[in-house]
Amino acid sequence: MPDKATARLTQRDIARLAKVSQTTVSLVLNNRSDASARIPAETRDRVLKVIRETGYQADPLARRMTKQRNQILGVFTYESVFPSASGDFYHPFLAGIEDRAERLGWDLLLFTSAPVTDGHRRIFHENNRLRIADGCLLLGREIPADELARLIAEDYPFVSVGRRDDAGGPVPYVGADYGTATRTVAERAQALGHRRIAFVGLGEGAESSADRLRGFRAAAGPRAPHLPTLDRPPGEVLDDLLDRRITAAFVEERADAIALYAAAAERGIDVPRDLSVVALGDATRAAASDLDFSGFHVPRRAMGVRAVELLEAVLSGTATEQQLLLPCELTDGITLTPPEGA
């Protein structure tokens, strides 16, 4: 068999076989029926027959040269898409994205060519390939403001999964309303009788962190205690809480809540009798626990879905509101009960 026996068919080939021009093939394929492109059924059928017989498929790339849309949805993740330390925070987002992309007939392009350095990827590295995609979704706990600013400046269509503020311009996003959710559970705790409550976690940096602390303060007042967790063993945090006679801890990171719970169990401190523990979201680090924490979950799958929808709206110019906050899913759980003596 000669080398190029299987060389790819082109419209020119189809045209030759059907005894029409390449233009006609294109018109038939695109099912055009304007006044300026009338193809009688007979000719159309002849062309379609050849197409069917040969199994011809239009080259999607050539197509994109003239059309504006490519049906490729870029997905940029600031960490690995498929992390081996499978805390798998991203998985539900991606599941939602995949679901909606499939429905829209889009393919997903993961920008794995951007190398991970220091645990992060950067969009704008030498020879970035963003433009292959029609638009792009951004995933990551923290996204450098300068990258967002550049995307906006370059007028590149994108949507951030997670709220972003700081970029010298409005950032299109689909986020979760951490603030309201945190405030709601804090108020719920107060209604149960908790008077000494504390926020445990970073409370700054990423918008999601700051939002939670803000929501907490909205319920608990500006002077309510805030305990950092960074680089502190959970036992130390626990001591701190007990020293201050805290009755309910609002833990930003679920993984920390799990660790705190484990530390308490080790010391014979009963959760929730001696200390209520509220988880403000989902684990972004690997952490296994079946425990049904009180608190809330991030609507990750829904966020993925809505992000795709928003990007589609942006691309087709029909987007009205470009910033979307989805409510979190409150869970009653078993780690929040009235404090002793209440």
Next chain:
Amino acid sequence: MPDKATARLTQRDIARLAKVSQTTVSLVLNNRSDASARIPAETRDRVLKVIRETGYQADPLARRMTKQRNQILGVFTYESVFPSASGDFYHPFLAGIEDRAERLGWDLLLFTSAPVTDGHRRIFHENNRLRIADGCLLLGREIPADELARLIAEDYPFVSVGRRDDAGGPVPYVGADYGTATRTVAERAQALGHRRIAFVGLGEGAESSADRLRGFRAAAGPRAPHLPTLDRPPGEVLDDLLDRRITAAFVEERADAIALYAAAAERGIDVPRDLSVVALGDATRAAASDLDFSGFHVPRRAMGVRAVELLEAVLSGTATEQQLLLPCELTDGITLTPPEGA
């Protein structure tokens, strides 16, 4: 700001700014220095300066029109890439693929535009977009032979992750050596004194199933019992095993092994004292268990890595062996001990 102030730059624009021709820009970009393309340093620098100042990026698709490679690696999964019933059998494969793709500077294109119907995707649906990618990796427990045949016929570069036989031509693959692994653990059980051993599972259909049964029979003989699991409650399978006075069960699907173990525990049957249970691979269905089963694991991550490497070799024409079987990782585990009375 006018609408198209940020319109995409082209080589023509760069050429105009640097006062050279588009050809020269292209030559500089591709760093050509043939006899037929001599660009003195001065001109080269001038062009590069403009490119740097404008942040110009070549359109990868236009590039693909003329070059053959696009640095895009297609990934076709026959089920969802991000399954919500996260048994997550695929995750390690994808992690390996991502890892190697990143190292090669490739992006990953997930063909989510192929709709999932009846739990399956099909490659060759109306308007397939395979050709956007340079080549493609195939993932899935069962891949329709006709699709493989067509890929081969069309001379499309691909590699299957998992061994495939039936396609009227050699299928390039990176598989796991289920046969040898199964045979090895079966022989190990026999060495421990097991005389009445049985294969539990499908044993046919996918190559991986058939391979395991073959490996089992190589050790246990052609008449060794084979119990199906399909649509049977695990308790029934357990009864069957006990009725036949089996001392060690070789379970194809880890999820079934877990279910069997649970059924045994419920009846007060001790594993491994009363019955050894060997898991022949990893769970392809959602199934949680911390239990350290005796048996083996599929080298999924390594398979992903090697598949990318093989595809790269195929694309660059340096592939020698196109079919690769990787050894499975045997695990001693705690569910295989000598039978009572041995």
Next chain:
DNA sequence: CGGCTTTAGTAATCCGAATTAGCAGCCGCA
């Protein structure tokens, strides 16, 4: 029958980059 419209189709051009062919200008050498 001549002019006008509609029909059916095609030639030419474009998208953005890569590549091929080739053109001026200059140098060196016989």
Next chain:
DNA sequence: TGCGGCTGCTAATTCGGATTACTAAAGCCG
């Protein structure tokens, strides 16, 4: 002074398909 060879660069073409502009032929009307 004439010719070959080198240098530095560009015009033209290509990839595969979409689109625009246009033409040839047929149909219609008065």
